[in-house]
Structures are given as C-alpha cells and as structure tokens.
Amino acid sequence: MSAVTAEELRERVRAFLAEHDPAVEDRLDFLRARFDAGLAWVHYPVGLGGLAAPRQLQQVVDAELEAAGAPDNDPQRIGIGLGMAAPTILKFGDDEQRRRYLRPLWTGEEVWCQLFSEPGAGSDLAALSTRAVRDGDEWVVDGQKVWTSLAHTARFAILVARTDPELPKHKGLTYFLCDLTDPGVEVRPLRQITGEAEFNEVFLTGVRIPDSQRLGEVGQGWQVAMGTLMNERVAIGGSNTARESGMIGVVAEQWRQHPELRTPGLHDRLLRLWVEAEATRLTGQRLRQQLAVGSPGPEGSAVKLAFARLNQQISGFELELLGEAGLTYDDWTFRRPDTTDFTSRSAGYRYLRAKGNSIEGGTSEVLRNIIAERILGLPAEPRTDKDVPWKELPR
Amino acid sequence: MSAPDLLYSEVEEDLRAGVRRLLRDRCDWTSVLARCESDQPYDLDLWRTLAGELGLAALLVPEELGGAGASARELGVVAEELGRAVAPVPFLGNLLATTALTECADAEGVRELLPRLSDGSLVGTVAVPLTTAPHAPFPSAVKAEGATLTGTITSVVDLEVADRVLVPATDEDGPALYLVDTSAAGVTTTPATPLDLTRRIGTLDLSAVVAQRVGGDAVRVLRRALTVAAGTLASEQTGLAQLCLDSTVEYALTRYQFGRQIASFQAVKHRLADLWSGVSTARAAARGAADALTGSGEETELAVAVAQAYCSDLVVLAAEEALQLHGGIGMTWEHPVHLYLGRAKSSQLAFGIAERHRARIAELVGLES
Ligand SMILES: Cc1cc2nc3c(=O)[nH]c(=O)nc-3n(C[C@H](O)[C@H](O)[C@H](O)COP(=O)(O)OP(=O)(O)OC[C@H]3O[C@@H](n4cnc5c(N)ncnc54)[C@H](O)[C@@H]3O)c2cc1C
Numbered sequence: 186m187s188a189v190t191a192e193e194l195r196e197r198v199r200a201f202l203a204e205h206d207p208a209v210e211d212r213l214d215f216l217r218a219r220f221d222a223g224l225a226w227v228h229y230p231v232g233l234g235g236l237a238a239p240r241q242l243q244q245v246v247d248a249e250l251e252a253a254g255a256p257d258n259d260p261q262r263i264g265i266g267l268g269m270a271a272p273t274i275l276k277f278g279d280d281e282q283r284r285r286y287l288r289p290l291w292t293g294e295e296v297w298c299q300l301f302s303e304p305g306a307g308s309d310l311a312a313l314s315t316r317a318v319r320d321g322d323e324w325v326v327d328g329q330k331v332w333t334s335l336a337h338t339a340r341f342a343i344l345v346a347r348t349d350p351e352l353p354k355h356k357g358l359t360y361f362l363c364d365l366t367d368p369g370v371e372v373r374p375l376r377q378i379t380g381e382a383e384f385n386e387v388f389l390t391g392v393r394i395p396d397s398q399r400l401g402e403v404g405q406g407w408q409v410a411m412g413t414l415m416n417e418r419v420a421i422g423g424s425n426t427a428r429e430s431g432m433i434g435v436v437a438e439q440w441r442q443h444p445e446l447r448t449p450g451l452h453d454r455l456l457r458l459w460v461e462a463e464a465t466r467l468t469g470q471r472l473r474q475q476l477a478v479g480s481p482g483p484e485g486s487a488v489k490l491a492f493a494r495l496n497q498q499i500s501g502f503e504l505e506l507l508g509e510a511g512l513t514y515d516d517w518t519f520r521r522p523d524t525t526d527f528t529s530r531s532a533g534y535r536y537l538r539a540k541g542n543s544i545e546g547g548t549s550e551v552l553r554n555i556i557a558e559r560i561l562g563l564p565a566e567p568r569t570d571k572d573v574p575w576k577e578l579p580r
Numbered sequence: 581m582s583a584p585d586l587l588y589s590e591v592e593e594d595l596r597a598g599v600r601r602l603l604r605d606r607c608d609w610t611s612v613l614a615r616c617e618s619d620q621p622y623d624l625d626l627w628r629t630l631a632g633e634l635g636l637a638a639l640l641v642p643e644e645l646g647g648a649g650a651s652a653r654e655l656g657v658v659a660e661e662l663g664r665a666v667a668p669v670p671f672l673g674n675l676l677a678t679t680a681l682t683e684c685a686d687a688e689g690v691r692e693l694l695p696r697l698s699d700g701s702l703v704g705t706v707a708v709p710l711t712t713a714p715h716a717p718f719p720s721a722v723k724a725e726g727a728t729l730t731g732t733i734t735s736v737v738d739l740e741v742a743d744r745v746l747v748p749a750t751d752e753d754g755p756a757l758y759l760v761d762t763s764a765a766g767v768t769t770t771p772a773t774p775l776d777l778t779r780r781i782g783t784l785d786l787s788a789v790v791a792q793r794v795g796g797d798a799v800r801v802l803r804r805a806l807t808v809a810a811g812t813l814a815s816e817q818t819g820l821a822q823l824c825l826d827s828t829v830e831y832a833l834t835r836y837q838f839g840r841q842i843a844s845f846q847a848v849k850h851r852l853a854d855l856w857s858g859v860s861t862a863r864a865a866a867r868g869a870a871d872a873l874t875g876s877g878e879e880t881e882l883a884v885a886v887a888q889a890y891c892s893d894l895v896v897l898a899a900e901e902a903l904q905l906h907g908g909i910g911m912t913w914e915h916p917v918h919l920y921l922g923r924a925k926s927s928q929l930a931f932g933i934a935e936r937h938r939a940r941i942a943e944l945v946g947l948e949s
Contacts (some may be wrong), residue, residue, distance in 0.1 A: 426583065429945075440947055452949040456889075456938035459947065464890040467864035471586035478587070487857040556856055557849035561829050564844035 189227070189238040191245045197236075198224060198249040207255040216258055216292040224250075225258075225291045229275065233287050241477035258293045261524045265334065266290045266297035270343050272416045277360070277401040277409050286341070286362065298339035299417075300330040300363060300387055301410065305580060307332075308551045310345070311354040311407060312578070315389060317346035317361065324348075324361065324399070326369075326392040334545070336372045336385040338523045339365055343413060344394075345406050350576040357575055358406030362398040369393070379537045380517040383525060417546050418485035426470060432499045432535065433462035435528060439506060446506055455506075458499050465491045483559045486552045493542035493549055496527075500539040503532045584871035584883070585653075586864055592657045598634055599658055602626075603665040609916040615668055616777035616919070622741050624703075627669040631700025636671070638678045638698030640808065645685055646695025647678065652808065656815035656870030663819030666916075666923050668778045670703045671816075672809060672930075673738025677704025680746050680805040684757065687794035693744065693759075705742040706805060707760075707784050709735040713932025714806035714884065715940050718799050722758075722786060724751035727793065728766075729758055729786045737930075739782035740771045747784075747791065748802055755798040758791040765789070776926035778919060804876070807884050810931035811869035814887035817927055818866045821859045821891075821898035824920050828852065828902045835907075848905060855901050858894045865890040882944045889937040892928040899924035 189197075201222050205215055219225055220234045227243050229235025251257075260267055267290070274286055289295040306313040315328025326346055336342065342363045349357030365372065369392035374382035401409040429437055440447065440455055469488045504511035515531035527535055543549040557563040570578050588596070606626050615621055631637030639655045641647020655675075662671055678697050681690050681704070696702040708719055722731030729749055739745070745760045762769060766789040771782040829852060832843035842848050865887040872883030899921040903910040910917040928934070942948050 437945075437947060447949060449949060452942070452947075453935075453938070455947060456942055459941065459945070460886055460889040460934075460938060463886050464861045464865040467584075467586060467868045467886075468861045470583060471860075471864040471867065474585070474587050484860065487860045490854075490857055491861060550850070553850040553853035554846070556853035561849075561852055561856060563829070563832070563849050563852065564841055566846065 189236050189242065191242055194227065194236075194238065194242055194245050195249060197222070198246055202250075202253050202255070207250075207253060212256045213292060213294070215256060217288065219250075219255075220288050220291055226271075229287075233275070233283055234291055239477060241474070258291060262338070263290070263293045263296055265299050265339075266293075266295075269299060269413050269417050270297040270341070273343060273360075273409060273413045274362075274400065276412055277405075281397070282362070282400065290341075295340040296335070296338050298333055298336045298342045298365075299413075300333055300336075300342040300344040300389075302332050303329060304331050308548055310410065311358065312575075312580075313345060313347060313358070314580075315344075315346045316350075317348050317359060317394070319348070319396075320393075322396050323393045324359075324396065326361070326363070326389045326394055328389050330387040330389070332375070332384045332545075333372075333387050334384045334525075335523065336365065336387050337374065337382075337521050341365060342387075343400075345410050347575065348403055348406075351574050352404070353572050354570060354575040354578065355407045356404060358410070359403050360400040360406040360409040361394050362400055363389075363392065363394055364398070367392050367394070374519075374521055376519060378540065379534055381520045381522055383522055414547065415483070415485065418489045418552075426466070426473075428463060428466065430466070431462070432496055432503075432527060432539075433459055435535070436499055436503045436506065439503065443506075446508060451502075451506055454502055458495070458502060461491075461495055462499070465495055483555055486547075486555050489546065490549055490552050490556075493539075496539040496542045500532070500536040504536055507532055584868050586867040586871065588657060588867075589653075592654055595634075595654055596657045596661055599630070599636070599661040600664075602629065602634065603661060603667060607665045607667050609666065609919065612666055612668055612778060612919060613914075613916060621777065621780055622668050622670060622738075624669075624700075624741060626667070627671075627703070628700035630669060631698065635698070637674055637700050638694065640675075641678050641682050641694055641698050645682060645691065646698045647682070648698070652812065652873030653870045655808075655812050655873075656866060659812045659815040660819030660822070660866075663816035663923075664823045666778050666820065666823070666919050670705070670738035670741050672710075672779065672813070673705030673736075673742060674703055675812060676706040676737070676805045676809050677742075677744065677746050679808045680706055680757065680801050681759075681794070683801045683804060684794040684796040687759075687792075687796070689759070689792060690794055697744070702743040703738065703741050704744045704746065705736060705738045706802070707733045707736050707739075707745050707747040708802070708806070709733065710737045710781055710926075710930050711735060711932065712806060713936045713940070714803055714810050714881070716806075716932070718750075718755040718802065719748045720750055722747055722749035724749040724756060724758060724791075724793075727758075727790055728788045729760065729791050730788055731786055733784045735772070735781045736784050737779065737781055739769050739784055740780055742769075745784060746794070747786070748798060751793070755802075757794050757796065757798045757801060759794050760786065760789055760791045764791075774922075774926070776922040778923055779926060806931060807881060808873055810888050811866075811873045811880075811884035813927060813930060814862070814866040814869050814884070814891040817891040817895035817924070818859065818862045820920060820924060820927070821855075821862055821895045824895075824898035824902040824917075824924070825852070825855050825859055827916075828855075828905050831906055842905075851901060851905065855898055858897060862891045862894045878944055882941065885937040885940045885944070888931060889934045889941065892930075892937075893934045895924045896928050 223236040225234035227238040228240035344363040348359040371388040514533040635648035638647035639650040643649035766787040768785040869887035
C-alpha cells in the first residue's frame with residue numbers, strides 16, 4: 186500500500202465514525218473495530234492495527250476521534266504494553282504472536298508488565314539469574330523479579346531469563362512472553378516510598394512457558410531487551426505535547442491561584458523551571474519528529490534524563506511554594522493503584538514519586554554512560570566480566 | 581497554534597553544507613585568532629563572499645528588494661554555522677539593519693540601499709546598545725530636530741565596519757527611525773575594547789548630523805528587528821555550544837592522564853553527556869524560535885524569549901565546561917577556547933540576559949510576581 190495522506194486518513198476516520206457511533210457503541214467493541222480499521226497506531230502494518238502510514242499522522246486520527254467524543258484506550262493504564270511490549274513483539278515476534286497479542290494489548294483487554302529487574306540485577310540487567318530450562322516444547326522458569334510496576338493489574342509480562350549459564354552474561358539470555366495467570370507465578374505487593382504499592386515482587390516457581398511464547402532466538406534475549414529499553418526511554422520521555430502539561434502546569438496553576446504564596450526568589454525559580462520545562466518539551470517534540478522519519482535512537486535518553494531532573498526539581502519547588510500545606514500528605518493508606526498518578530494526588534506524593542524518575546527505566550547515571558558512549562563515542566566503562574561464563578561471576 | 585517543525589529540511593541541510601564548506605576553507609580558528617590581533621578584526625572579504633555567493637547577508641530581505649527571500653528557518657541554520665566557526669563577520673548588525681529597513685522599504689533611498697546591504701557591498705547596523713532586549717522601551721538617547729540628530733549610543737554592534745546606521749530617535753512626532761551615513765559630517769565612531777574579540781562594539785556620537793527619516797511605525801519596526809535578531813542569536817549560540825562540545829570531546833579522546841584517555845573517566849563522560857543533553861535542548865528551543873519567526877505576534881515573542889532564556893545560559897555553560905575540561909591548555913592564548921568563551925559570554929548579554937527574557941515570559945503566560 187502506498188503512503189496514506191492526512192486527508193485520506195481524515196476520510197477514513199469519518200467513514201469509520203459513520204459505521205461506529207461512539208455515543209451508542211459499546212466501548213470495547215468500538216476500540217476493537219478501530220483496531221481492525223487500522224486506526225489504532227497508523228504506522229503499524231495493515232492487519233495489526235495500522236495502515237503502514239507515517240507515524241506522525243497518528244495525531245490526525247487522534248484529533249478527529251477525540252473531536253467525535255470517541256473513547257480512548259486509556260493509554261496511561263497500559264503504558265508498558267504500548268511503549269515497550271508492543272514494539273518488541275512487532276519487531277521480534279512471529280506472525281502468530283503478533284496476531285495473538287497486539288489487538289488485546291492495544292484495546293487494553295490485556296495489560297502488560299515488564300519482568301526484567303531482579304534483586305541482584307538492576308542497572309546490570311545482564312547479570313540476571315532467573316533460569317529457564319528447556320523441557321520438550323516448554324521452558325521451566327524459576328527465579329525472582331522485583332520492582333515490577335503494575336504487575337498486579339497485568340495479564341502478561343515480557344520476561345528475560347537465563348537459558349545458558351555457561352555462556353558470558355550477555356549471551357545466555359532468552360526473551361519470553363509470560364502469562365501471569367500460569368501456575369507458579371506469584372505477584373506480591375512491594376510497598377514503596379509513597380505508601381502505595383505501584384510495583385511488586387514477582388516469584389516464578391516452576392512456571393511452564395510454551396516455546397511458542399519465546400520471542401526471538403534462544404540466546405538472543407539481550408538484543409531483544411535492548412530494543413525494549415530503547416523504546417522504554419522514548420515512551421518515558423516522549424509523551425506530553427501541550428505547553429504547561431505535566432508538573433510545570435500544576436505549579437503554574439498554584440502560582441496563579443495563590444498570590445499570597447509568592448516571593449521574588451520563588452518567582453525566579455518558577456520561571457527558570459518554566460523555561461526548562463518548555464525547552465525540554467520542545468526537545469521531546471523534536472525527538473518525536475525525528476522518530477516519525479526514522480527510528481528511536483539514543484536521543485531518547487537525553488529527554489528521559491532531563492524529564493527526571495525537571496520533575497524532581499519542580500516537585501521539590503512545589504512543596505516550598507505551598508509552605509504549611511507542604512507539611513501534609515494526602516493519604517498513606519496502603520493501596521495498589523492501576524496507574525502512576527502525578528496530577529490528582531498531593532504535592533507531597535508528587536515529591537516522593539518523582540524520586541523514582543531517575544531510577545526507573547535506567548538510572549540517570551546509566552543514561553549518561555549511554556549518551557557518552559553511543560552518541561559521543563567516548564570509551565566504554567571497563568568491563569572485567571564480559572567474556573567470563575556467567576556462572577563464574579562473583580555475586 | 582500548530583506544532584512547530586523542529587527538524588531541518590533538505591534545503592536547509594544543503595545550505596548548511598555550503599556555508600560550512602566555505603567557513604572550513606576560509607575561517608579556521610587560527611586565522612580568526614590572527615585576525616583578532618590585527619587592525620582588521622573583521623573579515624570583510626569573507627563577508628562579501630558569504631553575502632554575494634551564498635546570499636547570507638540578507639536572507640530575510642524579499643527577492644524583489646535584492647535579498648535572498650528566505651525564511652527565518654534558513655537564517656537559523658546559517659547562524660548555527662557562523663556560531664560554529666565564531667566567524668568574525670558583521671552578521672548580527674547587518675541582520676538588524678536589513679530586517680528593519682525591509683519594513684521601511686517604501687521610504688526614499690531605502691529601496692536602492694537594500695540590494696547593496698544584501699550583496700555585501702555595504703554593511704549596516706542599528707544604533708542600539710547590543711544588550712537591548714526586544715521588549716525594552718524605545719531608546720531615548722538621540723534627539724532629532726528638523727532632520728538633524730544629536731546624541732550618543734554605546735555598544736553598537738559591528739559599528740566599526742558599518743557604512744549605514746539606522747538610528748532610533750525621538751522627534752516632535754515621537755519615536756522615529758533615521759538613516760545615517762557613517763561618513764557624514766558630525767558622525768564619530770569609537771571602537772570599544774571588546775570582551776568578545778570576534779564581535780566588535782563601538783560608540784556612535786552624533787552631533788547635529790543630517791539624516792533621513794525612514795517611514796514605518798518605528799516602535800514596531802525596531803521591536804521586530806530585535807526579535808528576529810534575538811531569536812536568530814539562539815541558533816548562533818546553539819552552533820557555538822556544539823563547537824564547544826565537539827572540540828572538548830575531541831580533546832578528551834586525545835589527552836592521556838593516569839595512563840588513560842581522560843574521556844574514559846566517568847566524571848568527565850557524565851559532564852559531557854549532560855552538556856550534550858543541554859545542546860540538544862538548546863537546539864530544540866532555537867529551532868522553535870526560528871520556526872516561530874516565520875510568523876509574528878505573541879507566540880513568536882514567547883518562542884524567542886524561551887530560546888534566549890535557555891540558549892544564552894547554555895552556551896556559556898558549554899564554553900565554561902570546555903575550558904575546564906581542557907585544563908591548563910584552555911587557559912592559554914594560543915588555544916581557541918578563550919575565543920569561544922568571549923563570544924559565549926558576550927552573546928549571553930546580547931539582547932538581554934536570560935533573566936529579562938524570563939520576565940517577559942512571565943508577562944506573556946500570566947505568571948507575574
Ligand atoms: C518506580 C520504579 C518502577 C520500576 N518498574 C520496573 C518494572 O516495571 N520492571 C522492571 O523490570 N524494573 C523496574 N524498575 C527497576 C529499575 O529498572 C531499576 O531499579 C534500575 O534499573 C536500577 O537498578 P537498581 O535499583 O538495582 O540500582 P543499582 O543498579 O544497584 O544502582 C545503584 C546506584 O548505582 C549507580 N550505578 C549503577 N551502575 C552504575 C554505573 N555503571 N555507572 C555509574 N553509576 C552506576 C546507579 O545509578 C544508582 O545510583 C523500577 C524501578 C522503580 C524505582
């Protein structure tokens with residue numbers, strides 16, 4: 186199919202809306218039909234929710250549908266699926282896997298989480314020790330994952346496990362799609378700094394995963410995981426397009442509504458943060474425009490880095506701005522949320538939650554290494570463990 | 581308002597390649613440094629080539645007025661390259677003059693003048709202190725009586741090579757713009773010793789100088805010229821910041837201490853990574869301004885203020901990091917880092933420091949103190 190134009194897309198959306206009235210059609214039916222019409226993510230292939238169209242045309246579709254009052258697929262709630270699982274399945278999966286997983290992933294019927302990190306393998310992901318042993322047409326998986334965001338809401342997970350401990354650590358890994366309803370999977374809430382349990386510990390005991398749920402070749406897990414992480418950084422950094430969206434909008438509103446809180450020093454800091462936020466927003470926008478004509482590069486790391494620093498500075502600033510109210514917290518009740526909620530909780534929550542921004546999805550230090558090495562071409566960090574069989578590494 | 585296009589088009593990349601090639605051949609830093617110490621700090625031959633062959637002197641001047649009829653987006657790309665070479669050419673002054681005069685093209689003599697400013701045979705500038713922010717009040721240093729001007733303006737950019745100066749003055753009707761020939765009787769120009777050896781400033785003294793009043797709404801015209809120049813300066817700053825980063829990376833890869841390239845130390849790597857992020861952000865902000873300058877109004881003003889508020893501090897950071905990571909060699913005269921730093925710090929002051937742009941942003945988005 187030749188490239189679709191914006192005008193043709195608009196036509197398509199109108200034709201689609203003529204058949205599917207969002208005011209009367211069931212939400213899920215509507216979303217499924219939208220996927221089947223190729224209007225879910227237009228840059229995906231035909232038959233998989235897309236039209237093989239240029240990526241930037243998605244905004245044309247979204248705008249038309251929003252104007253018609255159509256329901257969205259709640260992208261906040263299924264961010265890991267959309268941002269990480271889907272592009273990885275598209276790139277490394279076989280046809281059968283793409284057909285099976287992508288539609289319910291996009292409609293939100295099946296939520297995804299990411300089983301990468303382990304107690305002994307965070308930044309050094311390739312050090313992980315969760316084992317997968319082949320048994321006929323199945324793999325038997327044993328191990329423990331940690332800090333798994335929203336695993337309690339998820340049906341499936343992307344999983345990296347060690348399939349050959351004799352090989353050096355990057356080589357003996359394999360990538361799987363794991364059904365969390367399988368016997369042997371146990372998800373335990375892990376209460377965090379904010380009081381809630383947004384992430385979890387996941388214990389895998391004798392979990393049997395069919396070989397048809399392997400993604401990529403045996404031993405290719407590291408390469409697949411790298412693709413996922415690149416997409417993760419883009420997903421984290423590449424959202425939000427409107428000026429004053431996100432936390433800067435929250436503090437700007439506080440400022441406008443509370444003249445009594447203003448001081449000259451706070452004013453100066455607010456404006457510095459506003460400029461940083463606006464320039465960072467433009468950087469994200471530029472990244473998205475580059476993405477639309479190419480593929481995600483390490484540039485996503487820059488936006489993620491800036492976003493983390495900014496969120497932390499703004500949320501700290503907000504508490505100072507609020508004064509006495511900054512001494513309070515909205516709710517320490519233990520709970521298991523189904524999204525990360527930056528805007529409707531209190532300033533104290535925002536302050537605490539933002540601390541995770543420079544850790545989740547790769548720490549800021551690790552991102553700086555990536556920028557230095559992959560973009561600037563500076564020497565790699567010394568690696569004493571690169572050619573040593575994994576089982577002989579000190580742990 | 582639709583989203584700005586923050587990328588570079590193919591045409592823009594072609595233009596960049598042409599400018600870069602010429603500057604590589606004719607404007608390496610050793611010759612820039614040698615020139616700074618001579619009595620001809622500006623390279624007017626280079627300027628005429630840039631103007632005549634590449635049409636850079638008047639990108640924004642419409643073709644029917646003798647210019648290149650390009651947009652502020654292309655102008656931004658050129659500014660990046662001139663910044664990347666710390667080129668000693670009267671780009672900024674001429675940009676101010678041509679932008680303002682294009683708006684007054686109906687005035688007598690202006691129509692004939694523009695092609696000559698465009699092809700580099702004449703150089704122009706605007707008589708305001710280089711630190712003047714786009715939203716500053718109309719200057720009151722010069723009084724016009726009849727058609728004669730009297731007054732003193734300091735820190736006028738590119739003054740020493742300027743043939744024509746557009747002077748904001750107050751006459752009986754209020755703010756107005758007058759065109760002054762620098763060879764006219766009663767005109768004295770005194771060069772200052774500049775912090776930035778590659779971009780000169782000077783004092784313009786006018787003593788009953790006979791000048792021609794040019795038409796247009798002087799306040800609006802001056803403001804537009806300053807806005808265009810300030811927005812374009814953000815691109816120049818981005819180019820200079822990129823130069824600082826690139827040359828520091830290169831140096832860090834070749835300098836060995838403790839038996840290793842200094843680029844292999846994580847403390848150094850992380851600083852360079854942060855600087856790279858900063859330059860990426862500066863580029864996005866500068867592109868935002870360049871794209872916005874193709875229009876006008878408050879959105880344009882805001883984009884320019886954001887770009888200046890970000891880029892003018894970032895370029896100083898880039899030059900200061902470059903100096904630090906070059907160690908002792910960076911403190912020497914023979915090494916070009918001081919040229920970068922001088923340009924960076926002066927350009928931070930040009931058209932208002934970041935704080936002034938933040939104050940303007942506060943007004944524009946309703947975040948007053
Ligand atoms: C809110 C949140 C949600 C998360 N969600 C998920 C999820 O859904 N799925 C999942 O798999 N994981 C998830 N994680 C885990 C996250 O990816 C890891 O925490 C992260 O990669 C860091 O690993 P670590 O915690 O083991 O820290 P460590 O790797 O032990 O790092 C400790 C410190 O050492 C520094 N450091 C480590 N290596 C280097 C180096 N080479 N150079 C310089 N400094 C270094 C780090 O920057 C850090 O400051 C989540 C984490 C958080 C906080």
